Amino acid sequence: MxxxxxxxxxxxxxxxxxxxxxxxxxxxxxxxxxxxxxxxxxxxxxxxxxxxxxxxxxxxxxxxxxxxxxxxxxxxxxxxxxxxxxxxxxxxxxxxxxxxxxxxxxxxxxxxxxxxxxxxxxxxxxxxxxxxxxxxxxxxxxxxxxxxxxxxxxxxxxxxxxxxxxxQFILTVSLITVVALAIFAMVYFSNLYFVRSIVEPLASITETARLIADGSYGVQIEKKFDDEIGELTDTINDMSLKIRQSEKTQSEFISSVSHELRTPLTAITGWAETMQSGELRDPEDMKKGMEIILSEARRLTNMVEELLEFSRISDGRFTLSVEPLNLKAELEDAVYTYTEFFRREGIALEYTDCPEEMLPISGDPHRLRQVFCNLLDNAAKHGGSGKRIDVSIAREGEEAVIRIRDYGPGIPEGELPFIKNKFYKGSSKARGSGIGLAVCEEIVVRHEGQLFIGNAEGGGCLVVIRLPLDK
Known part of the structure; x- marks a missing residue:
């Protein structure tokens, strides 16, 4: 080779x-x-x-x-x-x-x-x-x-x-021929040097690319030139690092998903075997076991849905069913759905309405509800320790702005640039596949909106959604 x-x-x-x-x-x-x-x-x-x-x-x-x-x-x-x-x-x-x-x-x-x-x-x-x-x-x-x-x-x-x-003729021709040969020699050796300055770095880049193709992700090429070859070197180095990060992220994702699947399946299997054995006599225990089985089954269903969404995004099958809708009403339905759940978890959900009766947009109500529910679930999962979540909606110019804030520990500054990347979970120990925010980002962007995630003043995480209103 x-x-x-x-x-x-x-x-x-x-x-x-x-x-x-x-x-x-x-x-x-x-x-x-x-x-x-x-x-x-x-x-x-x-x-x-x-x-x-x-x-x-x-x-x-x-x-x-x-x-x-x-x-x-x-x-x-x-x-x-x-x-x-x-x-x-x-x-x-x-x-x-x-x-x-x-x-x-x-x-x-x-x-x-x-x-x-x-x-x-x-x-x-x-x-x-x-x-x-x-x-x-x-x-x-x-x-x-x-x-x-x-x-x-x-x-x-x-x-x-x-x-x-x-x-005289021969002397003149000889002199001119020597000059021509000298010019040719200069051109030849200057081109030879120039070609060598191109070919040798390319050989090094080719060898490094082969190492990357063979699985040595993260390997770097020494940059010797600040020209097109240097730009190619930077691109290959960046690609190598991104592939390594992607491999690491996917490996962590597979490990995380395996763990996330194993936990509910273990609970479902354990309670099902216990109920099948006839050891449970107390109706309250039976009811508790069924609630656990249903809860874990729903969690499995949500995880599978997230994986399916990711699959649709990856292969281009992710679509929207756009129709005129009232964004305010869709958000209120999601807040109402989570209010009782948060109360049982000891989390206060504060909702701040806007003076407008309607905030009309063109969008997919099912997908937007998915975004709201996912963000509220994340707020409880990662910031529930603050025991409070604030949700607000307002009109700012020609945009509807939704803010969701928790009062938990927030997100480490070093993880903020990657928080919306697929499979990324960072240092969080909370359950999840790491693709929920990536799906939310895709839905918001397809509605011609923007999704911002950062830390709020005074602590906690702040999520801001901006969507264009219909004129």
């Missing part, structure tokens, strides 16, 4: 280098090719153009000479020619043989090169670059015909050695 993953990393590096460095290499190659072509044109085309211009100009000055005059003037011109060190001037007859030349060695020879053939056949100035047939040296030449009354009297040819130009 490790070798396979390293192969993947190498594959990423290879693709990255091919895509980035390959493009740079292509651009450099095109630029270098274009530059070399331009340089070649500058050196070689420029040289031939200059030779052609000279040959055409000299030939034009001989246009009015006959063949005898052409020979005499040609001899004199060669003897007076001052650029022998730079260019060789040749005068050829109508057959292409050299009559006079600035280089005495060329006189009497017949070069028969393409520039001479073109000038004789087409009567046009013709350039040529190639090797001299007699010396093998690379030369550039331009030959122009001397035409008198439509007849070619001779040819004027300029010749120069290409060794200096070739040397």
């Amino acid at each position: 490790e070798l396979h993953d390293k192969g993947k990393i190498r594959g990423i590096r290879r693709r990255w280098l091919l895509n980035s460095v390959g493009v740079v290499l292509l651009i450099l190659a095109l630029a270098l090719g274009t530059f070399i072509a331009s340089l070649r044109s500058y050196y070689y085309t420029g040289t031939t153009d200059d030779l052609m211009s000279r040959a055409s100009s000299t030939a034009y000055s001989f246009r009015n000479y006959t063949s005898s005059e052409y020979s005499t003037v040609a001899q004199r011109t060669v003897s007076e020619y001052e650029e022998k060190g730079l260019l060789e001037l040749q005068f050829l007859d109508e057959t292409g043989a050299v009559l006079y030349s600035g280089n005495d060695l060329a006189a009497g020879t017949t070069p028969d090169t393409p520039d001479i053939q073109g000038a004789l056949e087409d009567q046009e100035t013709t350039p040529w670059i190639g090797r001299d047939p007699s010396t093998g040296e690379r030369i550039a030449a331009a030959c122009s015909p001397v035409v008198y009354q439509g007849h070619t009297e001779g040819l004027i040819r300029y010749v120069t050695s290409m060794s200096g130009i070739d040397r």
Whole structure:
């Protein structure tokens, strides 16, 4: 597996280098090719153009000479020619043989090169670059015909050695090639360093992600960069911690639910077996046993309902049956239902009404009653030691605000941010599955409202529900 993953990393590096460095290499190659072509044109085309211009100009000055005059003037011109060190001037007859030349060695020879053939056949100035047939040296030449009354009297040819130009061209091309290679090397190694700075942290993140997938929840990656890689590291670390917390919470939930189920089932089973055995003779004991069985059965039913609600929320089957209703009446029904129960438990339930006869909202009465009952039950369960619970409803602007306060020990500050999380029970020892508040939050939010839970001034827990009123 490790070798396979390293192969993947190498594959990423290879693709990255091919895509980035390959493009740079292509651009450099095109630029270098274009530059070399331009340089070649500058050196070689420029040289031939200059030779052609000279040959055409000299030939034009001989246009009015006959063949005898052409020979005499040609001899004199060669003897007076001052650029022998730079260019060789040749005068050829109508057959292409050299009559006079600035280089005495060329006189009497017949070069028969393409520039001479073109000038004789087409009567046009013709350039040529190639090797001299007699010396093998690379030369550039331009030959122009001397035409008198439509007849070619001779040819004027300029010749120069290409060794200096070739040397300069090769030197310049070599220098530019070295510069291009240096640029490519800089781009390659900078990209290699950059890719390594991406790939190596990714390899570390991949390894940590594999550990998380294998069950090592909570493991953290060392953050080395404050960029996108750093953000990814933070995200993976946060995910790891949240998965660990979720695993811990679910484990605690399973343990808690198992305990919560076992307790009523034990009571139900124990009393049922006792009643079945016929040991109970006293009707009062029988009545007490039946009350315990009914109470524990209701508690089991409530727990199962909470679990079903959680299941519906998780898989998206949680729905509302919305209709117009009086929120005040729904809350009063829930308060009335719990008043007698709280009295038997020694808890005083104080209800503060609002002056409005109706607080109209659009909602699901069954779901809202579920919220009110759950919050009142929690108030008694966690804050009943204060022996008092206050409930109030009021209109504030365009919202109906319900407050439920107990006078118990309150909620530890460190647990407040998590109190509405699914399965979370914190340090509370009270019975419950830990999903009731999560279900309440879901119901209130789906009514476009807000649920706040905190500690009240003077002690105890304060729950505030805000729901939008119909206009």
